[in-house]
Amino acid sequence: MNEVKIMAELDLSPITRIEGHLDFKINVENGVVTDAKAIGALFRGFELILKGRDPLDALVITPRICGVCPTSHNDASARALDNALNASIPENGYLMRSILLGTENLMSHAAHMYVLFGPDLANKKYEGHEAYPELVKRFAPITGTSYKGAVFARIKLDEIFAIFGGKHPHTTFVPGGAPVRPQLNDITRALSIFMQVQDFLENTTLGCSVERWLENKSLKDVVSWLEEDEKHANSDLGLFIRFGTELGFHKLGPGPGNFLSYGVYAQADGKNWLPAGFYDGKHHSLDQSKIEEHIRYSWYTGYEGGRHPSEGVTEPYYEEGEKYTWAKCPRYQGMPVEVGPLARMIIDKDPVVLDLAKEYGPCVYTRVLARLHEAVRLAAKIKEWLLELDPGKPFFGSYDKVSNAEGIGLTEAARGALGHWIKIRNGRIDNYQVITPTAWNVSPKDSNDVHGPIEQAVIGTPVEDENNPIEVQHVIRSYDPCIACTVHVITPKKSYHLKVV
Amino acid sequence: MVNVVWMQGATDNGCLVSFLNAQQPDVYQAIEKLGVEISYQNTINPSSGKDAIETLERFITGKDQLDVLIVEGAIPRGPNGTGMACFIGPRSFAQWVSELAPISEYVLAVGTCAAFGNIPAAEPNPTDATGLQWHKKEFGGFLGKDFRSKAGLPVINISGCPAHPDWVMQTLVAVLLGKKVELDAYNRPNDFFGEDITVHDGCSRNDYFSFKVAAEKFGDKGCLYRNLGCAGPHTNSDCNNRTLWNRQSSLTRCGIPCHGCTNPDFPEAYMPFFQRRREVGDGWKVVPYIIGAGFMKLAKPSRLKNE
Numbered sequence: 137m138n139e140v141k142i143m144a145e146l147d148l149s150p151i152t153r154i155e156g157h158l159d160f161k162i163n164v165e166n167g168v169v170t171d172a173k174a175i176g177a178l179f180r181g182f183e184l185i186l187k188g189r190d191p192l193d194a195l196v197i198t199p200r201i202c203g204v205c206p207t208s209h210n211d212a213s214a215r216a217l218d219n220a221l222n223a224s225i226p227e228n229g230y231l232m233r234s235i236l237l238g239t240e241n242l243m244s245h246a247a248h249m250y251v252l253f254g255p256d257l258a259n260k261k262y263e264g265h266e267a268y269p270e271l272v273k274r275f276a277p278i279t280g281t282s283y284k285g286a287v288f289a290r291i292k293l294d295e296i297f298a299i300f301g302g303k304h305p306h307t308t309f310v311p312g313g314a315p316v317r318p319q320l321n322d323i324t325r326a327l328s329i330f331m332q333v334q335d336f337l338e339n340t341t342l343g344c345s346v347e348r349w350l351e352n353k354s355l356k357d358v359v360s361w362l363e364e365d366e367k368h369a370n371s372d373l374g375l376f377i378r379f380g381t382e383l384g385f386h387k388l389g390p391g392p393g394n395f396l397s398y399g400v401y402a403q404a405d406g407k408n409w410l411p412a413g414f415y416d417g418k419h420h421s422l423d424q425s426k427i428e429e430h431i432r433y434s435w436y437t438g439y440e441g442g443r444h445p446s447e448g449v450t451e452p453y454y455e456e457g458e459k460y461t462w463a464k465c466p467r468y469q470g471m472p473v474e475v476g477p478l479a480r481m482i483i484d485k486d487p488v489v490l491d492l493a494k495e496y497g498p499c500v501y502t503r504v505l506a507r508l509h510e511a512v513r514l515a516a517k518i519k520e521w522l523l524e525l526d527p528g529k530p531f532f533g534s535y536d537k538v539s540n541a542e543g544i545g546l547t548e549a550a551r552g553a554l555g556h557w558i559k560i561r562n563g564r565i566d567n568y569q570v571i572t573p574t575a576w577n578v579s580p581k582d583s584n585d586v587h588g589p590i591e592q593a594v595i596g597t598p599v600e601d602e603n604n605p606i607e608v609q610h611v612i613r614s615y616d617p618c619i620a621c622t623v624h625v626i627t628p629k630k631s632y633h634l635k636v637v
Numbered sequence: 638m639v640n641v642v643w644m645q646g647a648t649d650n651g652c653l654v655s656f657l658n659a660q661q662p663d664v665y666q667a668i669e670k671l672g673v674e675i676s677y678q679n680t681i682n683p684s685s686g687k688d689a690i691e692t693l694e695r696f697i698t699g700k701d702q703l704d705v706l707i708v709e710g711a712i713p714r715g716p717n718g719t720g721m722a723c724f725i726g727p728r729s730f731a732q733w734v735s736e737l738a739p740i741s742e743y744v745l746a747v748g749t750c751a752a753f754g755n756i757p758a759a760e761p762n763p764t765d766a767t768g769l770q771w772h773k774k775e776f777g778g779f780l781g782k783d784f785r786s787k788a789g790l791p792v793i794n795i796s797g798c799p800a801h802p803d804w805v806m807q808t809l810v811a812v813l814l815g816k817k818v819e820l821d822a823y824n825r826p827n828d829f830f831g832e833d834i835t836v837h838d839g840c841s842r843n844d845y846f847s848f849k850v851a852a853e854k855f856g857d858k859g860c861l862y863r864n865l866g867c868a869g870p871h872t873n874s875d876c877n878n879r880t881l882w883n884r885q886s887s888l889t890r891c892g893i894p895c896h897g898c899t900n901p902d903f904p905e906a907y908m909p910f911f912q913r914r915r916e917v918g919d920g921w922k923v924v925p926y927i928i929g930a931g932f933m934k935l936a937k938p939s940r941l942k943n944e
């Protein structure tokens with residue numbers, strides 16, 4: 137058997153249980169993935185549609201890039217306009233944006249753990265494991281008890297969102313703060329609904345209070361937490377921590393090992409709650425001028441090598457040749473980088489996640505735990521923000537009417553770094569550019585033939601059963617790709633803009 | 638057992654996210670009590686790759702009977718007529734739709750993209766996208782004027798960006814119960830989109846509208862119509878009237894003007910979104926309205942002010 141080289145090309149199209157259209161093709165030799173192509177399967181053309189419009193129109197159009205993480209586009213478009221139109225934002229305005237974005241990100245994390253990633257824990261590959269019956273009971277799609285709990289917790293988070301944002305998905309942010317004028321009873325109602333969400337988080341996910349989990353400051357603390365109480369060990373998180381390594385999740389999907397965060401949850405003091413930065417083994421500050429996009433393997437034409445988004449060209453060019461995806465290919469300092477909760481937690485120097493990353497490296501196990509840990513931190517923070525709102529003070533400040541300006545809006549969606557770049561000429565949008573988180577993670581090969589992060593993470597993955605390549609699906613889903621989002625961008629000249637993947 | 642296939646084209650997934658918020662019935666009750674079997678839906682599908690494709694092939698080859706096809710997202714016909722701006726596995730989305738629609742008892746276009754084309758089909762329409770049976774206000778769209786599902790009906794449109802989960806669920810329940818759903822001029826259920834219902838109905842700012850206290854800027858208490866471009870009085874849906882959103886609120890209640898997202902000509906007809914709109918709507922009697930507005934302004938009670 138060992139002497140025979142067994143090769144197979146597997147077409148995993150479509151990859152389901154992610155948000156949107158992603159196809160994946162992999163080559164498997166002797167049970168290991170040797171090549172991978174991530175194929176973004178949708179292009180819409182948002183930036184082209186925005187060209188020549190009123191700058192404020194971007195506030196309504198860009199969130200419709202993605203119905204899963206629209207609020208990150210609300211935030212990015214409002215911040216780009218804050219920047220371009222010299223907005224002044226009262227403290228309540230910052231808090232309100234953080235509450236809405238945080239609520240959506242928490243909801244996204246819950247959906248990822250239970251609806252998108254979790255059902256794979258009930259995969260038949262794990263039938264022989266002692267925990268299997270319990271994994272099926274909790275995580276099986278639709279019928280799993282935790283799955284069902286998460287579906288209803290999500291609904292509650294959307295209700296909190298709607299109290300302040302009017303509806304989810306698709307509220308509208310404005311430069312200068314928030315348009316809503318909540319009363320005290322709106323805040324108490326939101327807090328009351330939040331308690332119901334917290335019940336799910338504490339009883340099902342954690343087996344302890346939010347505060348107790350957040351006392352953990354190292355991997356050693358996490359181990360003692362597991363031993364402290366049977367409820368901890370048998371919670372969903374406890375189960376994943378205990379059995380994740382036995383199921384081999386710590387050996388899957390390392391990826392490029394570079395991490396990027398734009399920073400998010402802007403505060404009135406000018407800082408972000410979670411900071412911006414770049415990590416390649418060392419911590420560096422973020423320099424957005426080091427971002428470029430390549431298109432050699434993407435269905436676009438118009439230039440060679442990489443270009444900064446402010447100079448970006450988006451001219452669709454579909455062919456059946458070397459190009460294979462509607463996703464463009466962003467690079468930072470020429471390198472593929474991972475974005476998402478793991479990147480945010482590393483760049484924030486979160487002690488638990490740094491410890492995990494030191495022990496296991498980036499991998500499916502670390503990525504899933506970093507996301508859950510961030511979710512718990514976020515839950516605690518949302519409650520603080522709600523309590524800090526002051527209904528007696530303004531939520532909206534001001535912005536100027538400006539005919540010629542440029543603005544940059546950087547923020548973080550649940551799944552990673554999101555940037556909007558706007559150029560305004562004669563009171564109209566001259567160029568609007570978006571780089572989404574999934575464009576970073578699901579990018580194809582760049583001009584130098586270097587694979588994108590998820591492609592890299594998939595290459596080298598062992599595939600036990602070619603008819604059930606679940607290992608590869610764990611890796612892809614661990615990044616929480618949101619393809620609706622992988623939009624792409626822009627255009628300077630006349631032409632096209634894209635939306636992608 | 639009722640087989641439902643939910644296909645997503647040029648969409649942001651927002652209508653699915655919205656649908657999962659349904660409460661009467663919720664998605665679980667729909668499955669358990671109404672016998673809805675969601676045979677294919679990309680985001681919640683248990684299976685991937687060829688198993689997922691096989692489910693769809695079983696309908697196409699007639700091995701299984703398809704009861705309801707839900708389409709979310711516009712249908713791109715480009716680039717260059719290939720339809721490949723959106724594809725699912727081996728076929729373009731356009732090709733999937735042309736194969737699945739005629740074999741389905743009922744076809745529902747959920748959301749303004751699937752119904753009318755929405756943003757993907759907005760000028761300059763980079764992917765030559767269109768709605769299932771309408772292109773904006775023009776009847777025809779991707780499937781053509783003559784298309785009828787097996788039950789003999791045109792595509793039932795449930796517009797909105799996103800569609801409200803209640804609009805989708807109540808329509809689905811009505812269809813499953815064999816009830817005839819009355820449709821409006823754009824083949825949308827009259828109950829939610831009829832010409833006698835607007836977003837303005839039930840808006841918490843209606844007193845401000847009546848007495849002409851207009852918000853000057855975001856965050857003001859006044860009516861959003863005159864200065865901030867609210868399309869509520871020109872938009873047919875019951876966002877403020879009965880349903881609310883997420884059982885809590887609505888855009889206008891939160892200080893955000895209605896953008897007209899359920900209308901066939903959304904978004905182009907409502908851009909620029911935040912600018913002063915013509916004061917008088919379609920079918921309004923101009924002179925009496927303006928005279929009346931002047932009197933109402935004089936009659937304004939002192940409690941109504943922007944701050």
